[in-house]
Amino acid sequence: MWLWTWFLNTCLSIYRYFLIKYKGHKFDHEAKISIEQKTNRQTLFNILKQNHNTKFLIDQRKKSQIDQNENIDSVEKFKKLFPKFTEYSDYKSYVDEIRNDGHTKDILSVGFPIALTNTSGTSGDPKNYPVYSLDINEPYNIAYMMTKTVPSNLFNGCKCVSLNSLSYETYTTKDKLKTYDVSAITTIAAREKQNVETILKFNQDIVPSIIFYEIKQQNDMFLFILIWTLQCKDLEVLSSTFVMALIHFLTFMEEKFDFICKHIELGTIPVDESLSVPLSVDVRLALQSAQYRLPPNPNRAEELRKIVSENVQVLDSLN
Structure with missing residues (x-):
């Protein structure tokens, strides 16, 4: 519970900071919403126009009995085009076609995909989506903002760790005609922009970069991030493009706290049996090398246990 209290208070403080700095105490909420709605609608109509002749929209027009030449320019x-909310099952057959047939183009967007993104599976099974060149700018700008261009340099100079994975795999279509990189959308965007370093800008050598590049399973990556991060007393900021990843990270830390403290105390890293996916020999040797290996730190482990114990006692007394 103390983690949630800290998290919510931190979010509230940051929100109040930007609210006062940029809009003053008289925040014109209605005007802001109006601008957002106009921008969102224009973006939507542009996407529909750009992808007018894709297989997905052609099929959707047939299902909704809309003329193929009619311009979708209103809510x-x-x-009428999408009378109900769509789910992944509505797109899966198109995704499967892309994964199976290297000849396919103009399926969900214009041209061929440049990569496939995989979701973390936080709310269900991991899913693949094709990523097109038209999709890249937005996630890249989000990642860039989170790690480099935060207004007023709020995070500059802070000890900060990113939670964005930079690992990727490859997938070859069943007909062997095309090979796609498979990764998180922010990683794909950073690689396409040739600016991967941006995502890692605030790690400041707190966490070995090999963890972000080579550990593919999210819980395993979080575990290793925590073993290094919790030893840094000066840590001030956790940077995450997706809020659910941050929530998952904090929840995971709470669940594995004793396990993490034990490794900090002994200066060890988890054995393969305690991981979702075993480490490769090269990664394990690298993390145990003189360059990255953490020495036993029983004092820090005890300090962390004491912090948690004291906060739990405070919360229990309040309840």
């Missing part, structure tokens, strides 16, 4: 027309 009412969009609701």
Whole structure:
């Protein structure tokens, strides 16, 4: 519970900071919403126009009995085109076609995909989506903002760790005609922009970069990040493009706290049996090398246990 209290208070403080700095105490909420709605609608209509001749939208027009030449330029027309919320199952057959047939183009967007993104599976099974060149700018800008261009240099100079994975795999279509990189959307964007270092800008050597590049399973990556991060007393900021990843990270830390403290105390890293996916020999040897290996730190482990114990006692007394 103390983690949630800290997290919510931190979010509230940051929100109040930007609110006062940029809008003052008289924050014009309605005007802001109006601008957002106009921008969102224009973005939506542009996407529909760009992808007018894709297989997905052609099929969707047939299902909704909309003329193929009709321009979708209003919310009412969009609701007619998509009368109900779509789910992954509505797209899966198109994704499978892309994964199976290297000849396929103009399926979900214009041209061929440049990569496949895989979700973390936080809310269900991991899923693949094709990523097109038109999709890249937005996630890259988000990642860039989170790690480099935060207004007023709020995070500059802080000890900060990113939670963004930089690992990727490859997938070859069943007909062997095309090979796609498979990774998180922010990683794909950073690689396409040739600016991967941006994502790691705030790690400041707290966590070995090999963890972000080579450990593919999210819980395993979080575990190793925590073993290094919790030893840094000066840590001030956790940077994450996706809020659910941050929540998952904090929840995971709470669940594995004793296990993490034990490794900090002994200066060891988890054995393969305690991981979701075994480490490769090269990665394990690297993390145990003189360059990265953490010495036993029983004092820090005891300090962490004491911090948690004291906060739990405070919360228990309040309840």
